Amino acid sequence: MEVTPAKAGLSADRLAWITDHINRNYIDNKKISGCQVLVSRHGYPAYFKSFGEMDIERGKPMLDDTIFRIYSMSKPITSVALMQLYEKGYFQLNDPVSRVIPEWKNHRVYVSGEGEGMQTKEPDQPMTFRHVLSHSGGLTYGATQHPVDMVYKNLKVSSRREETLRTFVEKLASVPLRYDPGQRWMYSLSTDVCGYLVETISGQPFDEYLQANIFQPLGMSDTSFSVDKSNIPRFAANYLRNPDKTLKLIDDPEKSTYLKKPSFFSGGGGLTSTIADYSRFCEMLRRCGTHHGHRILGSRTLELMTRNHLLDGKDLTQMALGRFSETAYEGVGFGLGFAMTLDEVEAGTIGHSDYYWGGAASTIFWIDPIEDLFVIFMTQLMPSATFNFRGQLKNIVYSSIID
Numbered sequence: 333m334e335v336t337p338a339k340a341g342l343s344a345d346r347l348a349w350i351t352d353h354i355n356r357n358y359i360d361n362k363k364i365s366g367c368q369v370l371v372s373r374h375g376y377p378a379y380f381k382s383f384g385e386m387d388i389e390r391g392k393p394m395l396d397d398t399i400f401r402i403y404s405m406s407k408p409i410t411s412v413a414l415m416q417l418y419e420k421g422y423f424q425l426n427d428p429v430s431r432v433i434p435e436w437k438n439h440r441v442y443v444s445g446e447g448e449g450m451q452t453k454e455p456d457q458p459m460t461f462r463h464v465l466s467h468s469g470g471l472t473y474g475a476t477q478h479p480v481d482m483v484y485k486n487l488k489v490s491s492r493r494e495e496t497l498r499t500f501v502e503k504l505a506s507v508p509l510r511y512d513p514g515q516r517w518m519y520s521l522s523t524d525v526c527g528y529l530v531e532t533i534s535g536q537p538f539d540e541y542l543q544a545n546i547f548q549p550l551g552m553s554d555t556s557f558s559v560d561k562s563n564i565p566r567f568a569a570n571y572l573r574n575p576d577k578t579l580k581l582i583d584d585p586e587k588s589t590y591l592k593k594p595s596f597f598s599g600g601g602g603l604t605s606t607i608a609d610y611s612r613f614c615e616m617l618r619r620c621g622t623h624h625g626h627r628i629l630g631s632r633t634l635e636l637m638t639r640n641h642l643l644d645g646k647d648l649t650q651m652a653l654g655r656f657s658e659t660a661y662e663g664v665g666f667g668l669g670f671a672m673t674l675d676e677v678e679a680g681t682i683g684h685s686d687y688y689w690g691g692a693a694s695t696i697f698w699i700d701p702i703e704d705l706f707v708i709f710m711t712q713l714m715p716s717a718t719f720n721f722r723g724q725l726k727n728i729v730y731s732s733i734i735d
Contacts, residue, residue, distance in 0.1 A: 439470075446479035554606045
């Protein structure tokens with residue numbers, strides 16, 4: 333990939349600080365196996381570099397076309413897919429999702445107690461399309477010891493790879509909502525529900541819909557819910573950081589479950605991709621919904637998606653339950669598939685009006701429509717909260733702007 337920092341209005345010397353920072357703090361001391369960084373502004377790649385190894389056990393260097401598990405960076409793609417159907421008039425944001433999932437008309441909201449003694453009530457309002465797009469509908473990830481999450485565990489709602497989207501939403505019909513829709517924010521299985529809504533409204537299997545309406549038009553040829561065996565040499569290993577700060581292999585690319593096509597197409601976290609493919613998605617967003625003559629989404633729709641949809645314009649410190657997510661909460665809002673910086677002072681970072689998300693294996697991206705730039709960082713390290721790659725890269729990237 334040819335880089336032209338001058339055309340992008342960025343200092344090559346300052347961008348080189350990324351190389352020093354990554355090598356000195358992460359590669360040389362083996363805190364991560366390897367990574368990739370791409371910085372693009374005004375449509376010009378200004379910095380791109382692959383670091384370290386994609387597979388420590390086999391001593392394989394990070395390739396420029398390495399395939400990564402992007403986990404929750406699947407969510408913005410799924411959200412765009414659902415909003416394409418919004419643009420065709422299939423639903424309004426304030427419509428209840430029970431229009432498409434009739435079983436959800438009888439959802440109840442948790443009040444107190446647990447197990448057989450759990451007390452619930454009718455919701456003050458139904459869960460809407462806006463709520464599932466913004467993680468404010470009352471769903472959770474079933475990951476804590478809260479009584480509602482114990483229902484998720486008992487019903488095995490989170491054991492999704494052998495499910496289908498249909499059986500998944502059927503199980504969720506029996507789970508009480510953690511809170512009244514619209515009243516709080518909690519990172520959740522909502523975007524997997526969005527995948528089911530895309531599938532049901534469009535009449536196409538979710539994976540086929542994404543291929544026809546996003547991946548093929550954008551030329552995202554390496555983005556999929558599974559990895560073809562011919563691409564195993566390009567598929568990165570995934571690692572967990574041990575308590576002693578060493579790396580533990582948790583998904584061997586030659587034995588990975590991703591080598592088999594799943595029955596459950598997780599719009600919330602199931603995709604694999606490359607930095608080149610995801611850059612096409614980001615470039616489409618930077619260009620307000622278009623890429624190489626293909627209109628993927630209307631500019632006004634994208635503007636709506638990247639506004640804060642939390643109650644009364646609050647930030648996540650005021651709205652969020654729990655700390656599990658792919659973002660800090662201070663000065664941060666949430667729209668329809670993206671978080672965004674509402675206040676640089678509160679957030680302690682540059683980038684007012686940027687929007688972004690990340691994935692469980694520490695992948696990140698952000699798009700700044702004011703500075704007309706995007707940044708993508710790819711690695712395979714779990715959990716994602718281990719290092720603040722976003723904040724560190726922001727410090728360097730924004731200091732590199734020279735016009």
